[in-house]
Amino acid sequence: MAGITGKDAVLTDYANKLATLDAPKGRSLTQDALRRLTRNKAAVVSIFLLLAIVLIAFIGPYFLPWSYSQVDWTAIRKPPDFDKGHFFGTDQNGRDMLARVLQGTQMSIIVAAVATVVSVSIGVVYGAIAGYFGGRVDAVMMRIVDIMYALPYILFVIILVVMFGRNPVLLFVGIGAIEWLTMARIVRGQTLSLKEKEFVEAAKAGGAKPWTIIMRHIVPNLTGPVVIYATLTIPEIIIAESFLSYLGLGVQEPQTSLGTLISFGAPVAEVLPWMLLAPAAVLVTMLLCLTYIGDGLRDALDPKDR
Amino acid sequence: MKITQVLKAATTAGVVALLMSSTAYAVTLQMHNGGDPGSLDPHKVSGDWENRVVGDYIEGLVTENAEAEPIPGQAESWDVSEDGLVYTFHLRDGIQWSDGTPVTADDFVFAFQRLMNPATASDYAYLQYSIQNAEAINSGEITDFNELGVKAIDDQTVEITLEQPTPFFLDSLTHYTAFPVPKHLVEEHGDAWTETDTIVANGPYKIVEWLPGSYVRSEKNETYYDAENVQIDEVFYHVLEDQAAALNRYRAGEFDILTDFPADQYQWLQDNLPGEAHVEPFLGVYYYVLNQESEPLNDVRIREALSISVMRDVIGPDVLGTGELPAYGWVPPGTGNYVENAYAPEWAEMPYEERVARAIELMTEAGYGPENPLNLQLRYNTNDNHQRIAVAIAAMWEPLGVNVELFNSETAVHYDALRAGDFQVGRAGWLLDYNDPSNTLDLLKTGITQGDGMNWGNNYGRYSNEEFDALLTQAAAEQDLVARGEILAQAEKIAMDEFAAIPIYWYVSKNVVSPKIEGFVDNAKDIHRTRWLTKTE
């Protein structure tokens, strides 16, 4: 899924800048960045909005009269009805749309988070190993990455889902596992420059094992790219998930996701508009917020502007 | 190329186009056909979307009229022997394939032999098993194809001998498995005879183009015996599996007929395009298979509890929205050769609350309840409607202390699991291949021993009852149609009283037909040959 949001290009660019910079990177950079981020209004509003969505998605269901899988036989495919407590209407099974949208948002968030964590972890470890050992190991490992860029990922994801069935965890570990390439490249670049630094030299002289050095001295210095990467990857995964849902390869009922809800809402946009509007609004808001946050972070972390 | 030449070429092309448009004045039918045909060979196809294409370009001995009743096709008339075993068909004079070769009795004999030849691997060969030795040849027991009960007496006479009298035999001859194939081409090209440059037709249309994923295009076959009465000159059978998109294209005027539509839009269609949506009873049953080979569904009490607690009246009108009628028995109402009064269990009349109370009682007897819930997995193939029904039924079973885990998968995986017995409750459906109750009842017949295992065929739940099997055998030998119907009704009652499966609703056909189209007659087989349609612009 090379670059649904143009992530690869943005990040590569960012990494190149980092690599050309000689200044020490560490706590001061993150603190500085945070200060600058708070000055970006769009990003701040987005952060609050996103937090609100996440909170409502996870806490909201406890305050609703209906659960996401409960069937109200008296209200099948009905528009919003405040007396019965169906604030967003019901679907063709008489299930409360608000409860389902919240559950779907939860699912989309979890899925995106799991996939992102997986891809970041693989990317960091792979990149750090390549960068740290350098030489032939590096050349081979990076050549593999280069070529893997050229694989049609969405096809592999479809094949994987067809193979593994509709288990969300398995599925998005699968997506995460092929999203790590850019991360690996950036981390490698960082590691290459970091490993020449005195503190790494000192650790080496002290007899620390390569793994310890990577985990203790190199990985903590990667906060910036990782954060940007995550904000750009989450929307990609949410979009990818909705596409799979459209193909009927989404999560298993009665659970749902924003993508699944939208793919069921799209064909009935005219007759049951409430089935499309609510999930689409949440999805659009979330993705907009993530984009603004991503932009804000990139500006804030941009080492050139310091 | 000089400019003058270009201009000349352009004018010529323009004139040609003008001439063509004025002389041809073609009437084109744009039909939304759903799935992509897997083949155009009548012996290799298996779906209704393939039938629409194949049945327009090949015609059997017997064909359908607008009401889908059997009428003379390539055979002008036929005689039946007194014992009902031998049918003699007299072919029409002058019938030919579209390449000019005459259609002869040999083509039919060849076609039936090819159908039954195990090497052809025809999915639906079993539909013609009523023909003498057909089953034995198809299963490899007899290797001499000449022993098949289809003979050419002369060029224009086909004689078919049956295993035993079969009341639905003429009806089954309208099925594509009974279609002739051009012997001269199949012998020359093998299976590749259906390539667009070699394919020929003996029906009202001939295939001119096949673009997988998009459409099949047919044109009127001028050599067809009834060509003068065929009104539509060209047919597009469009491939489009997204039903919502198909409806959009219908509304945009790009399709004249939709062969299916999203159930959610039914109300909208009735309000905005009155009279264009046709929802009609269709011979078929939508049901849930219960795997009776293992615990807990081998317990009839649990099967009963599950079946009687399904609120069927709500499924068709509310959950689906197209008003499918609830099914309590196994043979669709309106099936031919059957008794007047369909199976109707007493519990169907009970108020729903009482049924649930009874179901809870049964579950308690069987040792399940809220403290000791029964966990069931319900499998269905990925589809909006199947999903909705599964969700609704899971909710109906909840009060009985049944926890349902829903599990959907693609069609191939789903049926693979059903056949392997790797499921507890599974969604299935059966559309009648020919208009006779035996077609659905056979689904509950005990499997046959084969090698070291059992072959259960389409009896996924592996229901088995000797008495039921005996009645089916008895009915097959019964010549009196009324008595036969009663025997079959007894069999249906036995299976349904034991809750061999959970019938849910009777299928309906869902077509949308533009007011421009005339001659579209609703019928229980949902077969509408283009030959009978007309289109006014």
Add this chain to the structure above:
Amino acid sequence: MLGYALRRVLSAIPIALIAVTICFFILRLAPGGPFDGERALPPLVLANLRAHYNLDQPLVVQYFIYIWRLLHGDLGPSMVIEGFSVSRLIAIGFPFTLTLALTAFVIATFVGLVAGMIAAVNQNKWPDYVLVLVVMIGVIIPNFLMAALLQLWFGVYLRWFPAGGWVNGSWMHLVLPVTVLAWPHAARISRLMRGSMIEVLGTNYVRTARSKGIGQRLVLARHAIKPALIPVVSYLGPGLSYLLTGSLAVEQIFGLPGIGKYFITAALNRDYGIVLGTTILYMFIILALNLIVDLVYAWLDPKVRYR
């Protein structure tokens, strides 16, 4: 340069082979097969079908048969669409997919570049805000939803364009699918262009040029555009490959006979031959595209040397 290209191509072969191998075995280990339909086949018939497609052989033997044929350029038969070889289906579907993707690519790249430049030049003024918003919509709305909405609006309500199909191959049929496909691509290009353009406009040499009193247009044309293009070019390859694979949903909804549609139908029906064949084709194209982009990139940015 030729040696570099050759090395790239050669080193891709083992990875491609590994990918094919993984796909092959994943597909075969997945439950369900091409002949598992709604109705049971008699055992003998099934056995015959399986034998016909070599499915009765041990998996490893099948694999080597497949690879052997592949090396001879034979992608095998389709198991679901009778009488069509995979190569023939690709020959039918690929021109459609390619037309769709290339049209979208050209239009989107052009629109994206222009929009990005306009936004950059008018940074934080209203054209910038409007463009950013329009662009966002393209990225954020899932393409199957966009396709359904455009089809309904422009095909059904307004009847400006055909709602689907490709009956006569007219360009009108292309408008809606291309729009759906091009929008997000144009969005990404314009974001990249805007970002890099703003940066280039802030560099010293552009400031110098401006201070010398050279007009805005000339500054843009002579000094700003080429360096600003560098990050955009690096995205074109992945972008085009994304368009090629992204046409899956578009082909599905608009009923176009492209290979994306074949792939999906085949994956769901377990038509192994088509799934593998289309995957190989996609891989081949994307590898080629990446190579082209790298070469262009090297030409644009002299700092990049062939590794």
